[in-house]
Amino acid sequence: MASSLREAKQVFSRNPASYIVCTISCFISLFCIGIVSVFGIFVYQGAQAVGTRFLNITAFFEKTANHEDINQIILSLESLEGVQSVQYVSPEEALQWLQEEYPDMETATNPLPSSLRIEPKSSKHVSDIIEFLQSISSIEYVEDTSEAATSYSNIIRIMLILGIALLIIFFLAFIFSVSSSIGISVYSFRKEISIMQLLGATPGTIRSPFLLIASVSAIIGGVCNAFVLFPVVRYVYQFYQSFLFFSPIAMNTQLLSLQLGAVLLWIGFFISIVSSIFSVNKHIR
Amino acid sequence: MTSVPILQLKSISKSYSHGIKALHNVSFSVSEQEFVYIMGRSGAGKTTLFRIITKQEEPDEGEVWIENERISSIPQKKKHLVRRKIGVVFQDFNLIDYKTVFANVAFALELRGLSKKYIQKQVEMALEIVGLSQRTQNYPQMLSGGEQQRVAIARAIVTKPKILLADEPTGNLDYKTSESIMGLFSKINQMGTSIVMATHDLDIVSGTGRRIIILDHGEKMGENCG
Known part of the structure; x- marks a missing residue:
């Protein structure tokens, strides 16, 4: 573990920019995913509330x-x-x-x-x-009320497709930016990776410093996102309530922010770890 | 010298894309404490042979045995276990720039999760053998080519491998330094480690009385005592 920490420090100091970019990408992508998810949750709840009334x-x-x-x-x-x-x-x-x-x-x-x-x-x-x-x-x-029901279904379907499309775009952008920045850092360490292999290091030992630093990047990005989500979710909620006043929803925004922040933190962590594993594996022979 | 084979290559063949034959039906064995030279021009297949022995590449045909274990049957996930039996030295030293001499040598043991105390003792012994006990806190860029190669040799022997592979270890060194590095290899060999050295330098091998395997265009052309 001490050896992995030392190597992780070297990995970071060799290419700090790529891990800073990774952290920022993590934060921005998770934030965008968070905002789309919040809108999706609000619209879904609103649709549920209004749906039973006019149908x-x-x-x-x-x-x-x-x-x-x-x-x-x-x-x-x-x-x-x-x-x-x-x-x-x-x-x-x-x-x-x-x-x-x-x-x-x-x-x-x-x-x-x-x-x-x-x-x-x-x-x-x-x-x-x-x-x-x-x-x-x-x-x-x-x-x-079938005509209204059809229009209502269509609107919900369009919003659902739009939301899923946005989520897919943000997820792909996230995976691409994180794996690229980690990939650059791993590439700059290819000589050391090859030496480690010839010295009999296990694949796990070779990966560990990269996983460690990618995890730290993802956690920092994810925690920053969770903190920013708190006020933003409250603001979006107020905006929604004033804009779509005819379909009021009751929601605990603090709890929603907390749950969403935690889920996104795990997603960011998982994607960073998987990206690291793939990037290092390219150089393991 | 005993006749127990520590390394055996049986009919090794390897081709790359575009039909390039790197090795064709190469067989030989190395006994315990033996010093063998693999001679050949650039592109003769020496490096491919070493890459197959260290399981960086798999042969198309043939088998490699180390200490009575067929390494081609060892799964990819466990290839590090094969590499732990072998010490490797390269022409371009392959030292880690950000580590001191001591840390470079210790790294081979740290990767195996050994205790600090044991590592300290073994690294000191290895650096003593290569004559660099006074340079432990220097970084590779502060050393001459010959000294850097000594660090690489110390790193290769610190794990006490049964066999040491050296790929053109004097290729980047002047004649005098090469001689001292060859003296060091002889010393390590006398201490019980088998050595397989790839070289194209006839001056190094002549007059040593050691076995020479000649490779040309991936084929074993002959075997004799220098």
Whole structure:
């Protein structure tokens, strides 16, 4: 271990710029990955919150529909795969809600039919549920939210693809920059690596100083990223809440920053170690 | 001198891409405490032979045996175990610039995870043999070519290998220094280490009475006593 530490010091002092670049690359790439992930998490949470609200389907019964029919339909709906919940709204409840919304309105009779409010599990189940409801004769009218559901699904899909593409780009940039900077440092040590091999050093012993210094670079980059993520995540959260006020989300930003920082630290550490192993292995014969 | 073979090469052949034949059906053996010269011009296959013995390259055909162990059957992951049996000395010394004389020699033992006390004792002994006890804290660039080669020899023998491979060890040295380095190799050989030395310098081998193996274009052309 002492020998590895001494060699690691030499590895660093031979080519400090490459390890400084490695640390900075680690920090910048992890930060970009962190920001994209935070946006992704917020948008996903927001989509979840808003999704159940505007995707709800309302089915209105014929006046002639009796309680037995309604109970049977509720049971059938509840057995469907894509249904989250079914709520029965009697004509009296519907009128009460209407009057709460429009207090000045007065009616002698209740013109409202009984209805069902169906919450789908996700937007992809909306069409199937509507199709099912439209096939029932005692249902007079179904409020069709399938168009909204399709648009919603498309937006989510586009955002998902965009997010994944950005993450892949940042990951590739990270791997490329880290492996290049480590590769330069290893290349400058190729003579020493060849001497170590001929002196009977194990591959592990040869790799250890490079792994040590790459780990330190990754940890410094990762810790800096974790510290910077704290205020940035809070700021992004506030920005999101003010910009997309119609889909509020409740989130512990400190916990999110901590978890994300820790995950990214491990990712940075892992990539640096793997890059080091590959770079040194190129010179081991 | 005993006749127990410490190194055996059996029908070694090696070709590179573009059909270049580096070695073709080369066989010989080296006994314990024997001093053998491998002679040949540049490109005769001397270095390829050493690279195969040290498992830096694998032969296309043939077998290499060191101390009754077939090294071609040793997996790549364990090739360091083969190299620990061999000491190597090169024409260009191959010392580590940022290490002192002492640290360069000690490095061979440090890589094996040996104790500081043992390393100190062995390095002092090796430097004593090569006559550099007074230069332990110097860096390689502060030494002459002959002294640098002595450090390389000390590093090769500090691990007490059974066999020492020397690839043109006097190639970068003047005649007088070469003579003293050859004297040092003879001393190491008399202490019990087998030596295989590649050289193209006839002055070095003549009159020594040692076995000479002649290589030309990758083929063993003959074997005689100098």
